[in-house]
Amino acid sequence: MEKEIIFTIPSLYRDDFRIRGYRFGSGKKALCIVGSMRGNEYQQIYTCSQLIKRLKELEAGNKLAKDREILVIPSLNPCAMNIEKRFWPTDNTDINRMFPGYGLGETTQRIAAGVFKTISAYENGIQFSSFYMPGRFCPHVRIMKTGYENVEKARQFGLPYIVLKIPKPYDTATLNYNWQIWETDAFSLYGTATDRIEEDSAAELVESVLRFMAANKMIEDKTGDCPESRVFTDRELLSLRPKKSGIYRSLVQARDRVHKGQLLAVILDACEGNVLEELRAPEDGVVFFEHDKPMVYGATAVIKLLLS
Known part of the structure; x- marks a missing residue:
């Protein structure tokens, strides 16, 4: 393994801003893995750390392919993580809305451009992602439906679900979308947590990446059978939205x-404690996403159901 600086922004008064990468092997640029882009993505950077740990073990056992190069970048936004702020500290911009970047632009545009110059050369790209709303997901692979998506490769992760995301205008500035446009097979992996560490979820994603790497001959390791994945578009998810704002009490969890008719959550009056609203399942299905904050606004999607 080699540690290296992927991108640097010089500073006049403080230490330079640096993005670090961990490179395994040499030869064909086979796989790049990106962890947290936002300051609250603790689970994502932790998952990267566990993957690096496993790759070091495989390297020590001579189980990495001799002619493949793997690059892992645990974080693109360590400054925001240091102060527990989700977006770039000075202007509140999101790095994952800045790709492919602009080298003469704002700071986050320059970060995106500097990193993308390196990572766009890889055949496969994996991002450990988080959702724009707080909550827990069923673990899944998400791919932008650009016309370049590779669903068959996505099956090699062995996660239970593959979601084809129909891009909205703001999605065209994300890493996943631009990776695909620049001819990288790109996949976003979602686990069950973002701003806290969940060991089981991190281990599940690490195993899924190793399964993918084994299927593409990047490692020599037995990862078990590859379970069948259900493929669907994000528009097939049914969102349940309360009409009232208040304290959110969920009675279910992701997975x-x-x-039909089952009580899934209640909205309570924040001051008096009485039930303002009940949310029930309109059909049989699986809880694919579940809001996990104590308060909720009206018309917010608190549960997304994948119907049976």
Whole structure:
């Protein structure tokens, strides 16, 4: 393994801003893995750390392919993580809305451009992602539906679901979208957490990446059978939205199977404690996403169901 600086922004008064990468092997640029882009993505950087740990073990056992290069970048936004702020500290911009970047632009545009210059050369790209709303997902692979998406490769992760994301205008500035446009097979992996560490979820994603690497002959390691994945578009998810704002009390979790009419959550009056609203399942299905903050605004999607 080699540690290297992928990108640097010089500073007049403080230490330079640096993005570090961990490179394994040499030869064909086979796979790049990107961790956290936002300051609250602790689970994403932790998952990268566990993957690096496993790759070091495989390297020590001579189980990495001799002619493949793998690059892992745990974080693109360490400054925001240091002060527990989700976006870039000085102007509140999102690095994952700046790709492919602009070398003469604002700071986050320059970060995106500097990093993308390196990572766009890889055949495969994996991003450990988080959702724009706080909550827990069923673990899944998400791909932008650009016309360049590779669903068959996505099956090699062995995660239970593959979501084809129909791009909206703002999605065209994300890493996943631009990776595909620059001819990288790109995949976003979602686990069950973002701003806290969940060991089981991190281990599940690490195993899925190793399964993918084994299928593409980057490592020599037995990862078990590859389970079948269900493929669907994000528009097939049914969102449940309360009409009232208040304290949110969920009665289900992501991955739970629910039946028609089942009580899934209640909205409570924040001052008096009485029930303002009940949310029930309109059909049988699986809880694919579940809001996990104590308060909720009206018309917010708190549960997304994948119907049976």
